[in-house]
Amino acid sequence: MNRLGRHLGVFVAVLVVVLAVAAVAPALLGSSGGTSVSGQSPEQYQPSNLQFEPIEESGSITVERPAGTKTVAIDLAHSNDITREDVTPLVSALVDAGHEVRFVGGETSSRTSADSEFGTTLQDVDAYVVAAPSTPFTTEQVDAVEAYAEADGRVLVLEDKPSSGITSMAGLVVSVGSSGVESQADHLGSRFDVAFGTSYLYDMTTDNANFKAVTANPATESGLLEGVEEVVFREAVPVRTGGDADALLTTTPSTTLESTRESGDYTVLARNDNVVAVGDMSFLSPDSYREADNEVLIGNLATFLVSGEKDPNAPSTGPSGDRSPSERPGPTTPEPGDNATEQPASETLRAAAT
Amino acid sequence: MSTDTDATGRSLATYGIVVVAAVLIGTVLAPYAWGVLADDGPSNAVAVVDISGSITTDYVDSLRDTLRDVRSNESIKAVVLRVDSPGGSAAASESLYMAVDKTAQEMPVVATVDGVSASGSYYGIVPSDRIFVKPASMVGSVGVYATVPTTIPDGYVRSGPDKGTRGTVDDVRHTVEQLKRAFLDTVYAHRGGTISLDREQLAYGNVYTGTESVSNGLADEIGSRDSAIASAAEQAGLDQYAIVERETQQTGIILLSQSNGTTTVRTRNDPFGYRGVETTNYLMLWGQPANASGQEVIGR
Numbered sequence: 001m002n003r004l005g006r007h008l009g010v011f012v013a014v015l016v017v018v019l020a021v022a023a024v025a026p027a028l029l030g031s032s033g034g035t036s037v038s039g040q041s042p043e044q045y046q047p048s049n050l051q052f053e054p055i056e057e058s059g060s061i062t063v064e065r066p067a068g069t070k071t072v073a074i075d076l077a078h079s080n081d082i083t084r085e086d087v088t089p090l091v092s093a094l095v096d097a098g099h100e101v102r103f104v105g106g107e108t109s110s111r112t113s114a115d116s117e118f119g120t121t122l123q124d125v126d127a128y129v130v131a132a133p134s135t136p137f138t139t140e141q142v143d144a145v146e147a148y149a150e151a152d153g154r155v156l157v158l159e160d161k162p163s164s165g166i167t168s169m170a171g172l173v174v175s176v177g178s179s180g181v182e183s184q185a186d187h188l189g190s191r192f193d194v195a196f197g198t199s200y201l202y203d204m205t206t207d208n209a210n211f212k213a214v215t216a217n218p219a220t221e222s223g224l225l226e227g228v229e230e231v232v233f234r235e236a237v238p239v240r241t242g243g244d245a246d247a248l249l250t251t252t253p254s255t256t257l258e259s260t261r262e263s264g265d266y267t268v269l270a271r272n273d274n275v276v277a278v279g280d281m282s283f284l285s286p287d288s289y290r291e292a293d294n295e296v297l298i299g300n301l302a303t304f305l306v307s308g309e310k311d312p313n314a315p316s317t318g319p320s321g322d323r324s325p326s327e328r329p330g331p332t333t334p335e336p337g338d339n340a341t342e343q344p345a346s347e348t349l350r351a352a353a354t
Numbered sequence: 355m356s357t358d359t360d361a362t363g364r365s366l367a368t369y370g371i372v373v374v375a376a377v378l379i380g381t382v383l384a385p386y387a388w389g390v391l392a393d394d395g396p397s398n399a400v401a402v403v404d405i406s407g408s409i410t411t412d413y414v415d416s417l418r419d420t421l422r423d424v425r426s427n428e429s430i431k432a433v434v435l436r437v438d439s440p441g442g443s444a445a446a447s448e449s450l451y452m453a454v455d456k457t458a459q460e461m462p463v464v465a466t467v468d469g470v471s472a473s474g475s476y477y478g479i480v481p482s483d484r485i486f487v488k489p490a491s492m493v494g495s496v497g498v499y500a501t502v503p504t505t506i507p508d509g510y511v512r513s514g515p516d517k518g519t520r521g522t523v524d525d526v527r528h529t530v531e532q533l534k535r536a537f538l539d540t541v542y543a544h545r546g547g548t549i550s551l552d553r554e555q556l557a558y559g560n561v562y563t564g565t566e567s568v569s570n571g572l573a574d575e576i577g578s579r580d581s582a583i584a585s586a587a588e589q590a591g592l593d594q595y596a597i598v599e600r601e602t603q604q605t606g607i608i609l610l611s612q613s614n615g616t617t618t619v620r621t622r623n624d625p626f627g628y629r630g631v632e633t634t635n636y637l638m639l640w641g642q643p644a645n646a647s648g649q650e651v652i653g654r
Contacts (some may be wrong), residue, residue, distance in 0.1 A: 003365070010369055011376045018380025040452045044539035050532045054524070204554045210527045211557070287523050 052208050055232055057290040061089060063097035063302040070099045070306035073125040077105025077118070078133030086281060087131070089289040093302050115140035119315050127154035127305035131281050144315040149192075149274040151314030154305045159196040160235035160281040193242030194270050194277040199259035201236040201251060201266055201279075210234070215292070216268050219250040224271060224304055227296045233280035234288055238266040245272035276304060399596040400586050401427075402434045402579075409442025409450055409474040409638075410626060416602045418453040424600060425460050431595070432461050432586035435482060436579060438468040439475035443626040444498055444533050444636035447474030451540060455481040462589035466582035467491040467573070472561050472640030473498075476572070477537060480544045484585055486577040487564030493572050495640040496541055497559030498533040500526050503632040520634040533636055545571060561640055 043049065072094055074087060084091070084103065091101045104121050118141050122128060128148065137145070149155050202211045213234050218225040225248055238257065241247050249269035256263045268279040278301075283294045401424045405417065424430050435454065441447060457463055458481040465471070465479040466486040472495035479485060487493060502520065512518055520526050538553060549556070549571035567573040575581065587595050626635050626643055637643065 003368075007368060007372045011372045014373050014376035015380045015383075018377055019383055022380070022384035040456060042452070042455070042540065042543075044543050045448075045536055049539060050535050052531065052535075054528055204557060208531075210531065 055209050055213070055291045059290055059293075059295040061093035061289070061295045061302065062299045063093045063099075063306070065097050070126040070308075071102060071124065072099060072127040072129060072305050073102045073104045073121060075105060075128065075130040075133065076103050078130070078137065079135045080130070081132040081134055082281065085286065087129075087284050088286055089295075090284050090298055090302060093299065094306070097302070097306070099306050115144070119144045122148045122153065122315055123313065125153075126308055126310050127156065129156045129158070129305070131158040132160065146192075147315035148310070151311035152274060152308045153310040153314065154308040155275045156301060156305060157194075157275065157277045158281045158284075159237060159277075159279055160233075161200055161237070192272045192275045192277070193245040194272060194275070195240040195242075196277070196279055197238035197240065197257065197266075199237065199257055201233075201238060201255050201257060201268070203252065203255050205254040212236075214251050214255045214266075214268070216249040216251045219247050219265075219267070222246070222248050222271070224248060224269075224276065224300050225297070226300060228293045228300065230292045231283060231294050231297050232288065232292045233268055234282040236266075236268050236280040236282075239268055239270045239277050239279040241267055241270045241272075245270045245275075245277075274308060276301065397429050398592050398594065399427075399430045399598045400432045400434060400583055400590070400592070401430045401598050401600050402436055402583065403600045404436050404602060405450070405475060405478060406436075406438045408626070409439060409446045409478065411443065411446045411449070413442075413602070414446045414449045414453070417450060420600050420602045421453050421457045425457055430461070430598065431592055432590035433457055433463045434579070434582045434586050435463065435465040435479055436468060436582075437465055437471040437475055437479055440470050440472050440640040441474030441476070441495065441638045444474065444638045447477045447638045448536070450474070450478035451481065454478050458482060462586050464582045464586040464589070466577070466579050467493060467564065468579070470561075470640065473559075474638035477540065477638055480541055483589060484575065484582070485573040486575050486579075486582045486585070487567055487573040488578075489564045489576065491564035491567070491573075492561045492640070493564065493567040494556075494561040495559055496537055496556050498530055498537060498636055498638050500530050501635045501637065501643070502526055503634065526634060529636065533638075537638065548574070 074091070076082075094101050102125060115138055122144055128145070145155060200212065201214045203214045204211055206213050206215070209232070213232050214236050216231050216233060216236075218228060228249075231249065236251070239247075247267035247270050250265040250267050253265055254263055255266055257266065270277050282288050283291070284298060289295055289298055403417070403420055403424065407413070421433070424433055454463060463482045464484045464486065465482040467479075467488070468491070470492045471479055471485075471487075472492055476493060476496065485493075500520075502523075506512070506518060510518065516522075516525075520529070534557065538557060541556065542549065542553070551570050551572075562570060562572060564573065564576060568576060575585075577585075583597060587593075626637060626639075635643075
């Protein structure tokens with residue numbers, strides 16, 4: 001009996017030790033049991049599923065070389081929401097074709113150019129480009145632009161994303177919102193019969209670019225659209241046209257206006273004689289100017305700008321303004337101590353300078 | 355003498371047999387003993403895992419560990435994800451998705467949206483077998499945007515034009531489109547049979563109320579947290595079960611500091627980036643990070 005008891009005792013003792021070790025081991029050893037993991041690579045994450053061909057970029061800007069050197073002024077005097085880099089492709093193409101580009105106004109000018117100086121500026125140049133100004137044009141400036149255009153001066157007006165558009169064209173071109181015309185008094189827009197929308201366009205069916213990339217095609221035949229089949233605007237707003245303006249570029253039907261969520265063909269480029277209005281500036285930028293036929297359109301716009309034969313005395317600036325271009329002073333460099341606010345800054349780019 | 359030796363030998367042999375038998379039996383019983391201390395829950399349990407606040411890499415690392423523990427615990431038969439999050443970084447959201455998807459392949463996973471499950475957090479719960487919402491829950495915001503440092507300071511000498519950046523704006527747009535495609539494809543891979551919104555509508559990135567999300571298929575049912583737990587248990591075939599809470603600490607978001615006996619809680623300024631380094635951030639987020647000012651936003 002004692003022997004059996006001892007055997008039983010040994011059995012129990014050994015069993016307890018084994019089980020105790022088994023029970024305590026996890027606590028002592030932690031994760032000594034190890035683990036086994038398997039990775040994941042979901043099918044929808046595979047590169048073959050996610051890669052896509054972006055909008056093709058090719059070509060270069062070609063500008064015709066009409067007789068003589070023309071001067072194009074790019075407005076920076078109205079707190080314009082652009083940088084020089086934004087318009088580099090257009091500027092380079094004009095300069096390469098032997099023309100001059102003059103930036104008028106800019107950071108050194110703390111206020112809008114005086115009306116007489118504005119008129120003088122227009123007298124000196126053959127084409128005037130204004131993009132996304134954020135300070136309004138005065139009545140005198142609007143009158144000067146109208147007289148300038150009537151005298152065969154070429155005007156290119158650009159506007160894009162709404163953040164810079166609601167007040168920017170006040171005085172020059174009417175801005176309209178989804179509920180109708182927002183700004184009506186004292187506008188040249190009614191004279192040019194063009195107006196910019198204040199809400200951006202997008203296209204959710206675009207499968208190879210951001211939804212803000214809208215595609216536009218010629219709505220009619222025009223020399224301004226020669227060679228253009230399709231352009232891509234990435235910050236477009238609609239351009240509304242009246243009876244005297246022609247809609248030249250319209251978007252594809254799947255394009256939608258953000259404010260109303262209505263889809264349709266929206267005009268994004270219109271022309272009224274010597275005035276061209278474009279509801280986008282992104283196509284001029286170094287990032288986008290070679291997408292689709294953007295470079296062809298830019299070349300055509302540049303040719304348009306340098307193809308006018310403006311009356312050198314237009315617009316009139318009053319008794320002191322009736323001077324021939326040769327009699328007028330060129331851009332002046334402020335002397336030390338000059339008050340920069342009295343003289344709008346300007347910079348001229350010529351082919352020789354490049 | 356010989357008899358004593360024989361007796362001793364037999365006795366040792368007997369003890370040896372007894373020891374061997376005890377070891378063998380102990381070995382058989384060892385797994386049960388092992389489980390006594392290793393198993394920290396009831397035999398049948400539904401785990402409730404919180405997903406709350408911003409989805410960041412650090413946070414998802416913790417969530418991934420939590421879900422791995424849940425999967426390795428034999429007593430846990432189903433998981434309920436309790437969600438209240440506006441999303442976060444794109445990479446962290448994708449990691450969360452894969453961790454939840456992995457779990458859903460092994461056991462029922464049911465999500466319940468307390469307040470918001472938008473963008474990256476919706477991405478994370480989309481593999482769930484069912485999604486419960488309340489009428490005021492906000493669900494959706496399927497999409498991505500990028501915040502891009504606007505300038506490279508003067509004086510940097512770089513080895514290439516794209517060094518230190520994500521390249522051109524076009525490059526960032528391209529990436530945004532790729533991430534959007536992956537997000538959309540993932541939603542349709544898991545809920546394509548229930549979502550009534552077409553790809554174009556979903557890509558708008560809108561959020562929907564709980565009621566709307568049940569109608570359009572982004573969610574399944576109106577219900578409470580307990581509804582989700584009951585649903586998870588039912589899918590796991592459990593009649594009686596314990597509910598175990600698995601909390602995951604938000605790391606990198608909330609900073610606590612104590613001085614003079616008071617505790618100050620503040621939010622880290624740059625929850626989605628890298629401290630001291632401004633980079634392009636791709637966000638799957640409903641809302642804007644507090645530090646987004648001064649950066650260009652692409653994709654909205």
